[in-house]
Structures are given as structure tokens and as C-alpha cells.
Amino acid sequence: MKEAVFTFFSLFTLLTAAGVILSRNIIYSAFNLVLCFFGLASLYLLWGATFLSMIQILIYAGAIVVLFVFVVMLLNFEKPTEQKTRFSIIVLSSAGVWTLALILLRVLSKSLGEIPSLETPAKASVRTISKLLFSQYLWPFEVLTVFLLALIVGIFVLARPEKEETP
Amino acid sequence: MTLIDFIIAALKAIVILVAVIQVVPVMIYVERKVAALIQDRPGPNRVGPFGLLQPVADALKFLLKEDPIPHYTNRLLYTLAPFLSLIPACLVIAALPIADKAVLFGREITIQIADLDVSLIYVLAIGSLGVYGILFGGWASNNKFSLIGSLRSASQMVSYELPLGLAAVGAVMVFGTFSLREMVIQQEGTLLGILPNWGVFYQPIGFLIFLVASFAETNRLPFDLPESEAELVAGFHTEYGSMKFATFFMAEYMNLATMSGLMTVIYFGGWHLPWVSDAKLLEILGSQNLLCIIQVATYIFKVSVFMFLYVLIRWTLPRFRFDQLLTLSWGSLIPIGLINIVVSAVLMYVLGGK
Amino acid sequence: METLLPLAILLVVTLLLCAGILIVTQVLGPKNPVPSRFEAYECGIKPESGSHVPFKSSFYLIAVLFLLFDVEAAFFLPWALVYKDSLAEGPALLWALLVYLGLMAVGLVYILQKKILRLN
Numbered sequence: 108m109k110e111a112v113f114t115f116f117s118l119f120t121l122l123t124a125a126g127v128i129l130s131r132n133i134i135y136s137a138f139n140l141v142l143c144f145f146g147l148a149s150l151y152l153l154w155g156a157t158f159l160s161m162i163q164i165l166i167y168a169g170a171i172v173v174l175f176v177f178v179v180m181l182l183n184f185e186k187p188t189e190q191k192t193r194f195s196i197i198v199l200s201s202a203g204v205w206t207l208a209l210i211l212l213r214v215l216s217k218s219l220g221e222i223p224s225l226e227t228p229a230k231a232s233v234r235t236i237s238k239l240l241f242s243q244y245l246w247p248f249e250v251l252t253v254f255l256l257a258l259i260v261g262i263f264v265l266a267r268p269e270k271e272e273t274p
Numbered sequence: 275m276t277l278i279d280f281i282i283a284a285l286k287a288i289v290i291l292v293a294v295i296q297v298v299p300v301m302i303y304v305e306r307k308v309a310a311l312i313q314d315r316p317g318p319n320r321v322g323p324f325g326l327l328q329p330v331a332d333a334l335k336f337l338l339k340e341d342p343i344p345h346y347t348n349r350l351l352y353t354l355a356p357f358l359s360l361i362p363a364c365l366v367i368a369a370l371p372i373a374d375k376a377v378l379f380g381r382e383i384t385i386q387i388a389d390l391d392v393s394l395i396y397v398l399a400i401g402s403l404g405v406y407g408i409l410f411g412g413w414a415s416n417n418k419f420s421l422i423g424s425l426r427s428a429s430q431m432v433s434y435e436l437p438l439g440l441a442a443v444g445a446v447m448v449f450g451t452f453s454l455r456e457m458v459i460q461q462e463g464t465l466l467g468i469l470p471n472w473g474v475f476y477q478p479i480g481f482l483i484f485l486v487a488s489f490a491e492t493n494r495l496p497f498d499l500p501e502s503e504a505e506l507v508a509g510f511h512t513e514y515g516s517m518k519f520a521t522f523f524m525a526e527y528m529n530l531a532t533m534s535g536l537m538t539v540i541y542f543g544g545w546h547l548p549w550v551s552d553a554k555l556l557e558i559l560g561s562q563n564l565l566c567i568i569q570v571a572t573y574i575f576k577v578s579v580f581m582f583l584y585v586l587i588r589w590t591l592p593r594f595r596f597d598q599l600l601t602l603s604w605g606s607l608i609p610i611g612l613i614n615i616v617v618s619a620v621l622m623y624v625l626g627g628k
Numbered sequence: 629m630e631t632l633l634p635l636a637i638l639l640v641v642t643l644l645l646c647a648g649i650l651i652v653t654q655v656l657g658p659k660n661p662v663p664s665r666f667e668a669y670e671c672g673i674k675p676e677s678g679s680h681v682p683f684k685s686s687f688y689l690i691a692v693l694f695l696l697f698d699v700e701a702a703f704f705l706p707w708a709l710v711y712k713d714s715l716a717e718g719p720a721l722l723w724a725l726l727v728y729l730g731l732m733a734v735g736l737v738y739i740l741q742k743k744i745l746r747l748n
Contacts, residue, residue, distance in 0.1 A: 134351060134413070141406065152632065158452075161395035162702055169402030170695045173409070173432065177691040180413050180425065181684070237706030241714070241721055248703065249724070252731045255696050259735045262692050263742060266685055280633070287638040357646040364642040368635050388635040395705060402698075425687050432694045439701040446708035517653040600690070605740055608697070612729060612736075615704070619711065623722050 113153055120146030137176050144168040158236060286387055287368075294367050297531045297581075298524050299329030305585050312589045333520075351414035356521035359407025363528040366400040369393035370535045371455040373545045373569035375562065393454040394442055397536060398435070401491065404529065405431050407522070426596055427493060433603040434490035437483050440611030444480035444618055445473060445540045454536075458544030463551050470548040473541040479614045481541045483607055488533040490603070492526060494588055534580035535573075542576055545569035693739060700732050 123146060126139035144167045151160035241248070306328065310316055368387035390396055405428050412424020449457045463471045474481045538544055547568070594602070707725060714721045 134410070138351075138406075138410075141403075157390055157392045158395070158706075161390075161392050161399050165395060165399035165402060166695075166698055166702055169399055169405075169435075170432075170698045173402075173405055173428070174691045174695055176406070176409050177425070177428070177687060180409065180421065181687060234710060237710040238714075241707065241710060241724055245724060249727055249731075252700065252703075252728050255700060256731050256735045259693070259696055259738060262689065262696075263738075266689055266692075283634040284637050287634045288641055291638060291641060353650070357649075360646060361642055364645070365635075365638065368638050387638055388632060429687055429690045433690060436694065436697050436701060439698070440704070443701070443704045443708045446705065447711050450709065450712040452705070452709060517649055521649060604693075604736070608736060609733075612733060615708075616726070616729060619722055619725055622712065623719055 109153065113150070116146050116149045116153065120150065133179050134176070137172055137179060140175070141168045141172050144172070290367060290372070290387055291364060294364075294528055294531055295524070298527045299333065301527045301530070301581065301585075302329045302332055304582070305588075308582070308585045309589045312586075351410045353518070355407050355411035355414055356518040356525070357407075358410055359404060359525035360521050360528075362400045362403040362407075363525040363532070366397055366532050367528070367535070369396045369454055370532065370539060371458050371544060372573050373566045374459075376566040389453065389455050392452045394446065394452045394457075394540075397454075397532075398439055398442060401438075401529075401532075402432075402435055404491075404525070407525065411522070430490055430596075430599055430603075431493070433600055434487045434607070437487040437603060437607035437611050438491060440608065440615065441477075441480040441484040441487065442540070444477045444611075444614050447615070447618055447622065448473065448476045454539050454544075458539055458546070461543040462546055464549055470543060470546070472543040477541070477614070477618065479610065480618075481537070483611050483614065484537060484541070487603075487607060488537065489584070489587070490599070492529045492533055492584075494526075494530070494584055530581060530584055531577065534577045534584070537580055538573065538576040544576075545573045547572055696735075697732075700728075703728070 120143055123139045123143040127136045127143060130136040130139060144163060148160040148163045148168075151157075151163060369390065371389070388396075408424050408427045408431070412420045412422075412427075445457070446452060449460055451457060451460075457473070461471050461473060469475050707721065707728075711721050711725075
């Protein structure tokens with residue numbers, strides 16, 4: 108039963124991810140991206156990583172894609188010119204992706220030992236993650252905050268509104 | 275995973291969803307009647323006794339009207355957008371705990387659709403998805419006023435999700451859990467002997483921030499500039515007729531019900547009666563199911579108080595200007611939220627775990 | 629896993645509801661295509677320019693700032709979860725919070741000072 112649900116959501120994620128790339132209209136791509144994140148969040152739920160799945164929806168689907176859509180709406184994108192991709196390019200890129208996938212699979216299975224099952228590891232509860240975050244990983248946490256602060260300043264430097272905008 | 279389990283699960287989902295959807299016609303009537311009372315006029319009184327069948331008339335009207343789709347719009351998105359608002363509004367009710375257990379078919383059923391151990395984050399996350407219906411609706415309408423309205427509304431919703439989250443962080447600090455059900459269970463009994471042990475007495479500022487932010491999140495006056503009836507026509511849903519328009523409204527009222535529900539659950543004790551503890555009630559009543567009914571009734575009463583408050587404020591206060599709205603969020607609510615967290619943290623440290 | 633089943637059912641029922649609403653409107657409404665109904669509405673006047681607004685950078689800035697502060701708020705949540713229990717071991721988490729909050733406040737003050745949010 109769990110395997111069936113897992114297969115369904117994995118397929119869903121993959122299909123919507125393909126939809127992101129293959130859509131003609133950029134807004135459709137953004138929408139497919141939201142669905143893809145949903146699929147990912149459901150997969151996390153299946154593994155019992157509830158906190159991670161909710162944060163995934165909160166931040167990825169709820170903030171990042173919103174940002175994308177804002178940008179798309181503000182910049183009036185022209186329709187891309189229709190241009191059929193050459194067949195050779197499709198073949199070569201598929202070969203490249205397959206090779207990469209095989210390499211990754213081999214490397215991961217070597218390092219993890221076996222493919223993890225769908226049982227919830229006991230260490231993944233919210234409380235344990237939180238405790239870890241503030242004991243063992245405290246410094247990375249604080250450094251991340253400084254990084255975010257740098258981002259804030261950077262955004263302003265890059266996207267300063269023009270001087271003509273008087274209050 | 276027996277059949278009975280499946281039936282119970284299906285019953286829970288469907289019954290609670292239908293109950294929340296019923297809020298919509300009730301709110302339509304209440305809103306217009308209360309608006310009328312505030313404005314010193316009778317309000318709907320033609321359709322049925324005291325105008326009580328008004329929502330039915332409205333629903334029929336919406337269903338039977340033509341559904342024009344303007345030219346040059348992106349048809350798929352135009353049709354999809356109202357449902358993008360409705361789906362998160364329907365999904366978010368899953369985390370609200372309505373009552374404690376009921377005993378049916380020999381099992382204990384918790385009256386809540388999904389008791390995740392992270393239900394608070396679930397609510398925040400699904401709530402943040404409500405922006406998409408507005409964004410796509412405005413964009414797909416091929417109307418620059420809709421576009422402006424939707425961008426402003428989206429900015430507003432997005433700016434007020436942060437104070438909402440910060441107020442929620444305060445609540446999480448006090449209760450020590452993300453699960454809404456746990457929070458309600460902890461709010462039993464009395465505090466210092468006189469006050470009911472409700473969240474609002476632990477986090478009064480948090481409650482105020484949450485209250486203000488929830489007005490903005492649901493696009494209600496005094497924050498409804500994006501749908502301002504006099505300025506931008508009807509904002510991002512200018513181009514939507516009949517049922518699609520009605521769908522946006524259903525989503526808005528359901529969001530209202532959810533926000534009211536959240537406030538009762540986090541700050542006002544959820545299903546608990548003020549000074550009486552559940553165990554005592556169980557003694558008096560004898561039956562768990564009877565207790566459950568009283569709990570549901572208490573919950574509904576508290577939620578109704580908040581919904582009434584929403585309507586009251588809508589017809590009382592004037593509207594904010596857009597930059598005032600943003601300054602309120604980034605300049606006032608977020609700093610107050612942060613200060614609330616610091617003060618609560620320090621107090622908790624000093625009092626050793628309040 | 630059992631807790632998620634009602635949620636899945638809720639999702640399915642919601643989708644069915646949406647489909648139902650769509651079908652009902654298609655079936656029940658009269659279809660009367662009058663051309664003037666289909667133009668963009670601008671208070672009854674013919675629409676003048678194209679339907680896209682000139683770019684206002686403030687909207688973009690709000691979205692980006694929301695993103696950054698959302699991430700920071702997402703870090704607040706696990707802190708809040710374990711704060712109560714950690715008080716038994718001393719004020720370590722309190723200091724962690726104060727440092728974190730201080731940095732966040734610096735960012736906030738910076739934004740407010742730059743008056744970016746003064747929209748017209």
C-alpha cells in the first residue's frame with residue numbers, strides 16, 4: 108500500500124518537473140513547479156519527515172515560486188519564438204542525463220549501503236531536529252543568519268528603486 | 275486498515291468540510307444583516323422570514339448566470355484561478371481540532387481531520403498558498419486594473435504572513451508543541467485560580483498581532499484595498515462572473531472561518547468551557563459522546579464570536595491606504611512580534627518555565 | 629499514516645467539488661456571446677493601452693524581503709519548540725535567540741531606513 112502511494116507521488120513529482128521544463132508558457136512552468144514541490148512534500152510525509160515537508164511547502168511553494176510569479180507578472184514576457192530542437196541535440200542530452208543518473212545511483216548506493224525503506228527513522232522527529240539544530244549545529248545556524256543579512260543588503264544594492272520615485 | 279477505518283476517515287473529512295462550507299451562506303446573511311443594522315437600515319427582508327433565505331437566492335443567482343470569459347485571456351489559468359484560491363481554503367481546515375474524542379463503532383475518533391504533529395506549520399504553509407489564486411486571477415484577466423489589484427493584494431498577503439508566523443512562534447514557545455490539538459489540551463483548567471487557562475493570557479500581544487494580521491490575510495476591511503469597491507472596481511476579480519466570482523468568495527469566507535478557528539484554538543481554549551475541566555464535565559454528563567457535542571458547541575460558539583467581530587469591524591473602520599498597510603506590517607507588526615518573542619523568552623527564563 | 633488518510637480524502641473531495649462547480653456552471657448558464665461583453669473592463673470606456681503595467685520595483689522588493697524573512701521565521705519555529713525544555717539546562721538558547729534576533733533586527737532596521745516601502 109505504501110509502495111503504491113510512493114510510486115504515485117514519485118511519478119507525480121517527475122511529471123510535473125518535466126512540465127516545468129517542457130511548458131511553453133512560463134506561468135505554466137511556475138505552476139508545475141508548485142505541484143512538483145507538493146509532490147516532494149508528500150514524499151517527505153511518507154517518510155515521516157513531517158517538519159521538513161511543511162517547511163518545504165511554506166518556503167519553496169509559498170515564497171520562492173511566489174517570487175518567480177511576481178517577476179513574471181511584472182516583466183511582460185514575450186512568447187518565445189517557436190524553434191524546433193534538433194534531433195541530435197535531444198539524443199545527446201538524453202544520453203548525458205542517463206549517464207549522470209547511472210553514476211549518481213551507483214555512488215549513492217555505495218555510500219548508503221542499501222536503498223532506504225519507507226520506514227520512519229526514529230531520529231527524524233521534529234524535536235530531535237530542533238535540538239540538534241541548536242546544539243550541534245548552532246554555529247552554522249548563526250552563520251546562515253549573517254548570510255541572510257548579507258542577502259538583504261545585496262538585494263537593495265542590486266534593485267535600488269530609481270531616484271525619480273518621490274514619496 | 276479495515277473498511278470501518280476508511281469509512282470513519284471519509285466521514286470525518288466530508289462532514290467537517292461540508293460543515294465549514296455551510297459557513298459561507300450563513301456569513302452571507304450575517305454580513306448583510308449586520309451591515310444593515312450598523313447602517314441603520316433593514317437589510318435583506320424579502321426572501322423568506324427575516325430574509326433568511328437570501329443566501330439561497332444568491333446561490334441560485336450565481337449558478338444560473340452567464341459565465342463570460344473575456345478575450346485574450348489565458349483560458350486555462352482564468353478558469354483555474356478561483357479554484358487555486360478554494361483548494362488551500364478547503365485543505366487548511368484539516369488541522370483544526372474541533373473536539374476531543376467521540377466513541378463510535380467501538381473506536382475513539384478524534385474530531386479533527388488530520389492530527390499532524392506539525393499542524394501549526396501546516397496551517398501557515400497552506401495559508402501561504404492562498405496567494406496563487408489572487409496572482410493568477412489578476413494576471414489571467416487581461417485587464418491592467420486586475421493586474422494592479424492582484425499584485426497589491428498579493429504583496430499585502432505576503433507582508434502579513436510574517437507577523438502571523440511570528441505570533442505563532444510566540445504561541446509555540448508557550449505551549450512547547452506545534453500540534454494544535456496539544457495546544458488545546460494544554461489550555462484546560464485555570465490560571466492562578468481565577469482566569470481560564472487560555473493562550474490569550476499568556477500571549478496577549480501575540481494575540482493582538484495575530485488578530486490584525488488575520489484581517490490582512492483574508493483581505494478584509496480595513497485591509498481590503500485590493501478589492502476596494504470604490505477604487506479599483508473590484509480589484510483582481512473584476513473580470514470574473516457568476517460562479518467563479520462566487521468561488522472566490524467562498525474561499526474568502528472559508529479563510530475567515532479558518533482564521534477564527536485558529537484564534538480560538540491557539541488563544542481561547544478551543545473546545546474547553548472556561549472554568550470547568552473536561553474530567554468534571556465527563557462526570558456530570560456520563561457519556562463521552564455528550565461531552566463531545568458540548569465541546570463542538572463551545573468551539574462553534576467561540577468561532578462565531580470571532581466571525582461576528584470580523585463583520586463588525588468591516589462595517590465600522592475606514593480602509594487603509596496601501597503604503598500605510600505595508601508600513602503597518604513591516605514597520606510595526608513585525609518589530610512588535612519580535613519584541614514579543616524576546617520578552618516572552620526572557621520572562622520564561624526568569625520564571626523558570628511559565 | 630492513518631492520520632494522513634482523511635487528509636488525502638479531503639484533497640480528493642475538494643478536487644471533486646471544484647470539478648463539480650465547473651461542470652455546473654458550464655451546464656446551467658445561458659451562453660449569449662455579445663462582443664462588447666468580452667472586452668476588458670475600464671469603467672465603461674474602451675481600453676486604451678495594452679494590459680501590462682510598467683514595472684514597479686517595490687513589488688519585487690517586497691517579495692524578496694518576504695522570502696528572506698520567511699526563511700528566518702522558519703528558523704524561529706524549531707527554536708520555539710525546544711526553548712521551553714531547554715531552560716532546564718541554562719540560558720544557552722536564550723543567547724542564541726538574542727544573537728539571531730539581533731541580526732534579524734539589523735536587517736529590518738536597514739530596510740525601514742531605506743524607505744523602500746514608500747509606495748505610491
